[in-house]
Amino acid sequence: MEISRRADYAMRVILDLAMLPSGMRARARDIARRQAIPYAFLQKIIRDLCAAGFIEASRGRRGGVRLARPPESITLLEVLEAMEGPIRLNRCSREPHLCPRSSFCAIHPIWAQAQAYLEQLLGSTTFAEVAKRGRQIRMLQSRNGMNGESASLNQELTAVRASEIK
Amino acid sequence: MEISRRADYAMRVILDLAMLPSGMRARARDIARRQAIPYAFLQKIIRDLCAAGFIEASRGRRGGVRLARPPESITLLEVLEAMEGPIRLNRCSREPHLCPRSSFCAIHPIWAQAQAYLEQLLGSTTFAEVAKRGRQIRMLQSRNGMNGESASLNQELTAVRASEIK
DNA sequence: TCAAAGTGGACCATTTAGGTCCATAATATC
């Protein structure tokens, strides 16, 4: 019950790239700084994201990584599952055969319901949508002079959040 | 992302007791057998459930455990959180201050939304409801002669599940 | 009195999480 830091970081990497102008590269160092991810750890995560086909990297001067697919086509669920394997809330909630009791466990339907909701929510949210929201937030912040503690800013951000995707 | 076996077992213990006639005791050995929980592990879990006030135990001959509160008053969420601590899907989804980026993380609202759904679902389902469903399933099974593999039984169970709580 | 229960705590192996470090390979620029 809690996704790994690794998966969280991976999602932030994709978000970071999705907020860049289309096709633009970013260096791992910069992503690490912007997203507050330990650089040495990020190195490994980037490898995994490459292997999974979400990003592509180029070496040498002016190298860096960029999205390998349009952000409209990448869902939160996809990245999450690429890093963690199929998500599930309980051992039995995805592969019921793993639990010999699933055929008569009265709690099982609850897990199945929660699982279905999660898959629906995360599977229908793309990084394009999230990046759009991220740009809105960034605009509000820069308008308020980067002062992350301003009360009025926080109010506005809350408002942005309240008008929730979906 | 996946509750511990410990929490899963704990929930099954409460369910097991909730399916018994009100106030009736069960021996740990029997619960272990019925719920397929390693007995030695169950010993510890029962202690925790006692300490948390969900069940009460008595020793000696004819001893055993029983619910300390009416099953109508115990939610899935309560037991889960007693065993795992406050549930959360991502580090930031419950206590946003844990993530220095939460004030401008565009993914955060998604986690908050999923989190809220989970809390609502698990927090509004009581063991009385689940036990009722468990009794329905048990009736269907005994009517079909305990053959867990029967196709018609599985169809009926699916139907029972489909008429989902809430 | 004794057998059948729960109790408390010590112990344990394995896995996972969450990293670090670095030598190497590729490449743009001077």
Added chain:
DNA sequence: GATATTATGGACCTAAATGGTCCACTTTGA
């Protein structure tokens, strides 16, 4: 073509959590 810069691959590491086990001891009903 040297050099600085960037990603790459893999070895390595520590701490904590997970999922248990074991057992001496206490309590209690028959």
